[in-house]
Amino acid sequence: MACLTTAFALLPTPAFAHASDRGHVLLLPTGYYIAGGALAVAFSFLTLALLPPAALDRFWRRRLSLLTVSDHPRTVLSLFSLAGFVLLIATGLFGSRDPLSNPLPLVIWTLLWAGFTLLQGVLGDLWSWLNPWYGPWRVASRVFSLRTDEAEPSLLPKWLGYWPAFVLFFGFAWFELIDPAPDDPSRLAFAAGIYWLLSFAAICVFGYEDWSRRGEFLTVFFSMVARFAPLQREKGRLHLGWPGAKLLSASSLPASGTAFLLLALSSVSFDGLSKTFFWLGLFGVNPLEFPGRTALIGIGSFGLVLTFILLAAVFALAVSLGQRLAGDGQPFEKAAGLLVWSIVPIALAYHIAHYLTALLVDGQYALVALSDPFALGWNLFGTADRMVEAGVVAGAESAWWLWNLQAGVIIAGHVLAVLIAHGLAWRLHPQPSRAALSQLPLTLLMIAYTIFGLWLLATPTAG
Amino acid sequence: MADKNGFFDLSKSTLSRRTALKGIVAGAGLALAPGFVRYSQAQSSAPIKIGFQSHRTGIGAAYGRWYEKTSAAAVKAINDAGGISGRKVELVIEDDGTDPARGAEVVGKFATQHKTDIVFGTLFSHVVIGSAPAAGENKIPYFVVSEGHHVASTKLNRYVFQPGITDVKSQIQSMAPWIAANAGKKVTQIFPDFAFGYDHRDYLPPALKAQGADVIAQIAIPPTESSFTKYFPQIPAETEVIYHVMVGPAVLTFVKELGEFYGSQRPQLFGFIDSLEAVDINSPGLEFLDGSHFWEGSPRYAQPDDSAAQKAYRAAVGIDDNGAAVGDPKDVSTAAHMFGCWETLYVVKKAMEDAGYKGPEDRAKLVEATEALKEFAEGPEHPQGPKTFNGKIHQCFGIQNISKVEGGKLKVVHKTKIEDGLYEPEGDYTTQAL
Numbered sequence: 001m002a003c004l005t006t007a008f009a010l011l012p013t014p015a016f017a018h019a020s021d022r023g024h025v026l027l028l029p030t031g032y033y034i035a036g037g038a039l040a041v042a043f044s045f046l047t048l049a050l051l052p053p054a055a056l057d058r059f060w061r062r063r064l065s066l067l068t069v070s071d072h073p074r075t076v077l078s079l080f081s082l083a084g085f086v087l088l089i090a091t092g093l094f095g096s097r098d099p100l101s102n103p104l105p106l107v108i109w110t111l112l113w114a115g116f117t118l119l120q121g122v123l124g125d126l127w128s129w130l131n132p133w134y135g136p137w138r139v140a141s142r143v144f145s146l147r148t149d150e151a152e153p154s155l156l157p158k159w160l161g162y163w164p165a166f167v168l169f170f171g172f173a174w175f176e177l178i179d180p181a182p183d184d185p186s187r188l189a190f191a192a193g194i195y196w197l198l199s200f201a202a203i204c205v206f207g208y209e210d211w212s213r214r215g216e217f218l219t220v221f222f223s224m225v226a227r228f229a230p231l232q233r234e235k236g237r238l239h240l241g242w243p244g245a246k247l248l249s250a251s252s253l254p255a256s257g258t259a260f261l262l263l264a265l266s267s268v269s270f271d272g273l274s275k276t277f278f279w280l281g282l283f284g285v286n287p288l289e290f291p292g293r294t295a296l297i298g299i300g301s302f303g304l305v306l307t308f309i310l311l312a313a314v315f316a317l318a319v320s321l322g323q324r325l326a327g328d329g330q331p332f333e334k335a336a337g338l339l340v341w342s343i344v345p346i347a348l349a350y351h352i353a354h355y356l357t358a359l360l361v362d363g364q365y366a367l368v369a370l371s372d373p374f375a376l377g378w379n380l381f382g383t384a385d386r387m388v389e390a391g392v393v394a395g396a397e398s399a400w401w402l403w404n405l406q407a408g409v410i411i412a413g414h415v416l417a418v419l420i421a422h423g424l425a426w427r428l429h430p431q432p433s434r435a436a437l438s439q440l441p442l443t444l445l446m447i448a449y450t451i452f453g454l455w456l457l458a459t460p461t462a463g
Numbered sequence: 464m465a466d467k468n469g470f471f472d473l474s475k476s477t478l479s480r481r482t483a484l485k486g487i488v489a490g491a492g493l494a495l496a497p498g499f500v501r502y503s504q505a506q507s508s509a510p511i512k513i514g515f516q517s518h519r520t521g522i523g524a525a526y527g528r529w530y531e532k533t534s535a536a537a538v539k540a541i542n543d544a545g546g547i548s549g550r551k552v553e554l555v556i557e558d559d560g561t562d563p564a565r566g567a568e569v570v571g572k573f574a575t576q577h578k579t580d581i582v583f584g585t586l587f588s589h590v591v592i593g594s595a596p597a598a599g600e601n602k603i604p605y606f607v608v609s610e611g612h613h614v615a616s617t618k619l620n621r622y623v624f625q626p627g628i629t630d631v632k633s634q635i636q637s638m639a640p641w642i643a644a645n646a647g648k649k650v651t652q653i654f655p656d657f658a659f660g661y662d663h664r665d666y667l668p669p670a671l672k673a674q675g676a677d678v679i680a681q682i683a684i685p686p687t688e689s690s691f692t693k694y695f696p697q698i699p700a701e702t703e704v705i706y707h708v709m710v711g712p713a714v715l716t717f718v719k720e721l722g723e724f725y726g727s728q729r730p731q732l733f734g735f736i737d738s739l740e741a742v743d744i745n746s747p748g749l750e751f752l753d754g755s756h757f758w759e760g761s762p763r764y765a766q767p768d769d770s771a772a773q774k775a776y777r778a779a780v781g782i783d784d785n786g787a788a789v790g791d792p793k794d795v796s797t798a799a800h801m802f803g804c805w806e807t808l809y810v811v812k813k814a815m816e817d818a819g820y821k822g823p824e825d826r827a828k829l830v831e832a833t834e835a836l837k838e839f840a841e842g843p844e845h846p847q848g849p850k851t852f853n854g855k856i857h858q859c860f861g862i863q864n865i866s867k868v869e870g871g872k873l874k875v876v877h878k879t880k881i882e883d884g885l886y887e888p889e890g891d892y893t894t895q896a897l
Contacts, residue, residue, distance in 0.1 A: 022712040022714065022745065023711075023712040023714060023715040023716070023736035023742070024715065024747075024748075026689065026712060026713060026715065026716050027715055027716060027719060027747060027748045051806055081730075096556070097555065097556055097557050098517070098519060098558065099519055099558050100519050101556070149481075169712065180562060180564065181560060181565060277687040277689065278687075280687075281687045286657050286687075287711070288657060288659070288686040288688060288710055288711045289657055289658065289659070289686070290521070290522040290561070291562075291563070291589065292521060292560060292562025292565065292589070292590075293521070293562050294563070294564035295562075295563075295564070373882075387788075387790055387793040389790065389794065390528060390794045391787070391791040391792065392793075393794030394741075394743075394793045394794055394795065395743050395795075396743070396746045396747050396748075397793075398793065403506075459689075460687075460711070460712045460713055461712065462522055462691045
């Protein structure tokens with residue numbers, strides 16, 4: 001075997017690195033967009049610094065009250081959601097082995113992770129209705145007289161903060177980005193099924209509210225993202241506000257919560273980075289002869305950790321410098337835990353930009369697969385024979401549209417982040433000049449991240 | 464489904480890939496499915512299970528998608544015409560993620576878990592090379608559609624075959640007579656500085672020499688390069704032909720910058736369509752290619768003299784006259800390579816029928832029957848053209864197309880002869896034990 005490997009190291013082998021749609025982007029004047037994006041973020045900071053913060057804050061918090069929505073059906077919906085989940089696990093185990101025909105990977109990765117996150121960011125906390133643990137927990141707590149959250153002090157130590165969710169999210173990101181086969185239907189069925197069971201056990205032990213708030217990473221992530229949404233439900237009433245307005249009134253996160261939000265952003269950023277010629281070149285990996293995920297497990301794991309550490313370090317540095325510039329002795333952790341909420345729009349923007357093409361193509365595969373979940377020739381929703389048009393993301397024209405959309409979203413996300421950071425800084429430093437001054441380093445970070453985000457979408461990548 | 468000429472005409476049917484793949488379920492699923500027992504009673508009526516090792520995800524996904532469409536269409540055509548030895552054919556897809564380690568795992572799974580009759584399909588060379596030992600260990604025939612020289616090099620093992628697409632060494636060699644006679648005698652090669660480029664670097668010069676032409680310069684471009692202007696001054700002024708085989712996302716930039724470097728006064732250009740497989744030839748930046756020539760395994764664009772078999776094949780797979788998906792004109796196919804899936808499946812059919820193949824216990828017989836094949840006539844089963852097969856090196860040899868970019872299309876201007884691409888065998892698989 002060793003001999004064979006050596007023999008083939010010397011044998012010329014064709015590769016078929018595809019002149020992918022990134023090739024069309026390489027011909028676009030992306031440099032101007034990057035410069036323009038950086039300027040737009042810088043300009044929004046300067047504009048905000050000149051505006052009276054109180055008036056801005058009042059304006060941004062204005063909202064339109066819409067209607068009352070009862071949360072009565074929550075338990076029932078959650079039970080339906082669980083039933084759907086169980087069916088999906090069954091398709092993963094017994095359906096097609098093709099990840100583009102089996103609904104499980106398409107629903108989990110494309111519809112839920114790539115797509116549903118966006119819905120959360122626009123329509124608010126839909127996840128609280130669909131969460132597949134709530135209903136069964138309600139039933140179980142009634143039947144077995146389990147502990148209810150209000151009754152006793154939590155068994156989940158307070159000092160643990162959000163670290164359980166952080167660790168689990170890291171595991172999730174590793175599975176998605178580094179594991180050799182996260183799309184494999186049965187592998188994913190086991191991973192998702194076991195995760196549901198373990199989470200349910202944790203919920204029974206620690207209580208639904210506590211584990212959902214600090215341990216179950218999807219709920220933690222989705223509820224953080226939902227705070228950005230223009231649609232918000234408060235005390236049963238639905239309101240329409242400005243995007244990100246609810247983030248302005250968020251309370252300061254502990255260090256673990258700050259780390260969680262930064263990890264959410266850094267992992268998506270790393271997914272983009274890991275495919276660039278630049279990153280692969282650092283490790284002597286030829287992107288035109290991409291060796292496959294298995295060969296890159298070590299490099300990928302290192303990169304996933306490294307991007308988090310780098311982002312966390314730069315964020316901490318920016319906050320701490322900002323506090324020093326403001327000079328009014330606010331504790332670092334409180335400032336970091338508050339200002340980190342400004343990362344939410346950036347994380348959402350990265351999410352959209354990063355998953356847009358997958359959503360457009362794999363979303364179509366999902367529609368087809370859902371109609372025939374077990375590959376038995378069914379046509380449940382009439383979409384089983386629908387043609388998947390991969391051409392929607394192909395060619396120069398699509399590349400132009402996609403690039404403009406992605407660049408627009410990235411820039412808008414950062415401008416909103418500056419706006420939200422500005423509002424949060426004003427809460428920390430009621431004196432406007434100090435608030436503005438404290439934002440200088442964080443704004444530089446956001447300008448840098450705008451450039452980084454646009455560069456990720458413009459630079460040559462493998463595949 | 465066959466029309467009056469006897470060709471499979473699926474264009475009139477409501478073929479969807481799903482129809483052909485209906486039977487694709489996991490081994491576990493099949494075992495649990497209520498209908499499972501019906502085949503165990505009568506093995507002769509049980510479907511022939513072909514494990515399709517597919518690039519569904521990873522860097523090869525664009526190719527994998529078209530390999531899947533072509534294979535599904537071929538299986539449908541075979542089944543509609545009665546299957547293999549009267550048994551239906553079923554494709555069982557496993558995604559290899561374009562990852563050699565997973566490739567090997569998938570081959571093992573086909574052999575031990577799904578218990579497929581053979582393994583078929585994959586493209587990327589490193590996946591083939593990574594998977595071949597698993598095929599050998601499990602003694603399961605492994606039919607690849609990779610075009611790499613690795614099969615013909617006889618460095619793999621007796622269970623690996625490439626009967627549906629000519630290998631790259633032969634392809635390159637067969638370009639030489641036409642280049643020397645029509646494009647020019649002084650050739651400069653520009654290629655990416657890794658294995659793919661080295662095939663062209665190593666195989667072209669001796670082939671050209673034999674035709675009285677010379678490679679006067681070889682310019683290797685680092686694979687991570689995305690700007691090329693600085694390399695162009697290395698092209699000797701007396702160059703009559705630039706032979707280019709750049710691949711990857713920067714190909715469009717390469718062509719655009721080459722155009723800016725030369726303007727309207729340029730040498731002849733000759734390339735391999737691998738550079739622009741699945742990319743619209745009319746994309747911005749590629750204007751400079753007008754009037755240049757490309758190798759194509761099977762033509763992307765419909766040609767005026769297309770055979771009825773070629774027309775039927777295109778209709779069955781679902782590609783329009785521009786080589787894009789019917790109904791999705793921006794989805795350009797990998798036409799130059801994917802025909803190999805269609806033809807390989809028909810070779811499998813022929814070999815199984817010759818061997819009187821009944822089940823996995825006949826795999827050795829299937830290997831020998833495949834090795835005994837000599838030639839494949841052009842026709843519905845081999846729409847790309849006639850081929851010979853060398854059973855000692857498990858490799859087929861076919862005609863190649865040289866196409867000119869003209870009016871925004873690729874027009875075939877020359878078809879090579881099979882003999883142009885023949886070379887001395889480098890070994891003999893048949894001496895290996897089964």
